[in-house]
Amino acid sequence: MFTVTLKTSGRRFAVAPGETVLEAAQRAGIALPYSCRSGVCGSCKAILLEGACGYPRNPPLALSGSSPARHAVLLCQAVPLGDLLIEAREVTSVEDIARRQLGVQVVGKQQLAPDVIGLLLQPAPGETGFNWLPGQYLDVLLDDGKRRPFSIASGPRADGIIELHVRHVAGGGFTSWVSEGLQVGDSLRIEGPLGTFVPREDSERPxxxxxxxxxxxxxxxxxxxxxxxxxxxxxxxxxxxxxxxxxxxxxxxxxxxxxxxxxxxxxxxxxxxxxxxxxxxxxxxxxxxxxxxxxxxxxxxxxxxxxxxxxxxxxxxxxxxLPEDRLYYDSFDYAPDVLAMILAGRAGLADL
Ligand SMILES: Cc1cc2nc3c(=O)[nH]c(=O)nc-3n(C[C@H](O)[C@H](O)[C@H](O)COP(=O)(O)OP(=O)(O)OC[C@H]3O[C@@H](n4cnc5c(N)ncnc54)[C@H](O)[C@@H]3O)c2cc1C
Ligand code: FES
Missing domain, CATH: 3.40.50.80 (Nucleotide-binding domain of ferredoxin-NADP reductase (FNR) module)
Incomplete structure (x- = not known):
């Protein structure tokens, strides 16, 4: 086990062999910023002050163009090769919210635009809804173990209803089914809340x-x-x-x-x-x-x-x-399994 120390807060957490810094932080209840979890969006970028990391999963594409002098790391992909000292933003507002899986029922389906469907999901009978912060997303869990991420378009409601806006992607398995097959009354399994794209209230800035x-x-x-x-x-x-x-x-x-x-x-x-x-x-x-x-x-x-x-x-x-630490974003990349397959098919990227 290696130890990661966060320079700003002084908090420390252990990383199991093969685990990424982000996974270990989440296991320890520490919220570091992330969005795509695939190495492409850059929202999990941090500065490595001491130690070294490897990238055995996806190549750190979002680091291309970064100044090597800044020793940037991508927390969602970086696997420590020893103890690390890191300078990273912490998003403490999401830390107290438990992430879990639950069954939901589709209680509303509406064509919002030619290729956008609005869905309303409600916890299935016997299930308790989860809490979330506005801006967070959830994963829809598919039967084959894959996941498809979608942002929640509403804040938490007393009736537990979750609103999604799903764009139909050409050739996309899940979004084609949402568009053509999914009906009101159908069941889905979801996990959430996820992500750190949330309101920052500790600011008076425009x-x-x-x-x-x-x-x-x-x-x-x-x-x-x-x-x-x-x-x-x-x-x-x-x-x-x-x-x-x-x-x-x-x-x-x-x-x-x-x-x-x-x-x-x-x-x-x-x-x-x-x-x-x-x-x-x-x-x-x-x-x-x-x-x-x-x-x-x-x-x-x-x-x-x-x-x-x-x-x-x-x-x-x-x-x-714009200071980098005041730019908050979610990049609507494809799901991690799709990006991993696409990246695995691109020769030479593994050497990045
Ligand atoms: C944090 C986050 C939040 C998001 N929120 C939203 C949201 O609110 N609303 C929304 O509309 N979208 C959102 N997205 C995007 C959404 O998750 C994707 O559009 C969705 O996962 C597509 O799923 P799918 O099963 O339909 O497509 P997939 O089956 O995953 O296919 C996607 C595309 O990739 C191609 N593809 C698949 N496999 C390969 C391969 N091996 N090589 C090359 N190409 C391949 C397919 O042909 C298709 O064009 C979000 C994404 C993220 C990361
Ligand atoms: S690059 Fe790590 S979360 Fe997107």
Whole structure:
């Protein structure tokens, strides 16, 4: 067993042979940031101050481009080769919430957009629902042992109902079934809550939210949380999609803006014809954010959606002086088993 020490808090935990730093921290009840658990999104990036790690599972793709002098590590993939001293953000707000599995029933299914289904899940009779923080996600557990992650689009409710927004991925096994086969009354097994994309309330800074497609789901949960708190902080909410039909809850976001004078909603379409036909803003969403907020040094930024948008946003926003520890995101990558298969098929990556 090796020991990992977190420099900022001084907390220590043991890592079993073959375990990643993230897995060991979770076993010890310490919440370190993560999202994809596959080595591609970079949200679990930390600084290795002492010791060495290996990457026997997926290659640490999210480190490509990092300065070697900073000794960055990806906690979701790094397996210690000795004792480690690490500088990592801790997300203590999620630590007290127990993660567990439960059976749920589909109590609502609605076509929100041509390729987006809204689902309402309720704990099955005899099951107790779990608690979660707005913005967290769950895994749907499939019969073959695989998992499919989806963000919870709502905060916790007294009736235990969980809202999901599921985009149908071309060639995707689970999302095709949700779209074509799943019916109200069907049962699913889920595990949650997961992830560290949650509201940071220890700040008075203005907030920027950027959602791409169904990335609106966790942003909706977090924005609704801040609205319920009656925050006076400025909230700039950007939602980008290809066509107007993909902005499937635009009336809700427009209502937020009407009812809260500190919230401004910006819809951005990437398809110029659609934008021209609807009068909405045209362009790429991360560029729209930067046009309006060229200096992000005093902001907190929350973003979720497709990996390409998250990658582009991260680069641009850090260049606009946003401190890295004030950028919170969930990247909607494919499930860890799919990414592992894709990466295993790409020659040369194992040497990264
Ligand atoms: C933290 C997190 C939160 C998320 N939240 C949401 C959300 O709220 N809403 C949402 O819509 N999505 C969300 N996603 C994305 C969602 O999890 C995926 O779209 C989903 O897992 C796809 O499942 P599937 O079974 O339909 O597709 P899969 O069967 O997993 O296939 C996905 C794609 O990969 C291709 N593929 C599969 N195997 C291979 C292979 N070996 N080589 C090459 N290509 C392959 C398939 O053809 C398909 O195009 C989230 C992802 C993460 C990580
Ligand atoms: S790279 Fe580790 S959680 Fe995404």
């Amino acid at each position: 907030m920027v939210f950027m959602a791409g497609g169904t990335g609106f789901a966790p942003v909706k949960a977090i924005v609704e949380h801040f609205l319920a708190l009656g925050t006076r902080r400025s909230m700039q909410v950007y939602w980008g999609a290809r066509s107007v039909a993909d902005l499937y809850l635009r009336p809700l976001a427009e209502r937020w803006a009407r009812e809260a004078s500190n919230l401004h909603f910006h819809a951005v379409l990437s398809d110029p014809e659609q934008a021209a036909a609807t009068g909405l803003r045209v362009g790429l969403i991360h560029e729209a954010v930067l046009e309006d907020q060229p200096d992000l040094s005093a902001h907190d930024v929350y973003m979720s959606g497709p990996p390409a948008m998250i990658d582009a946003g991260r680069q641009l926003f850090l260049n606009a002086d």
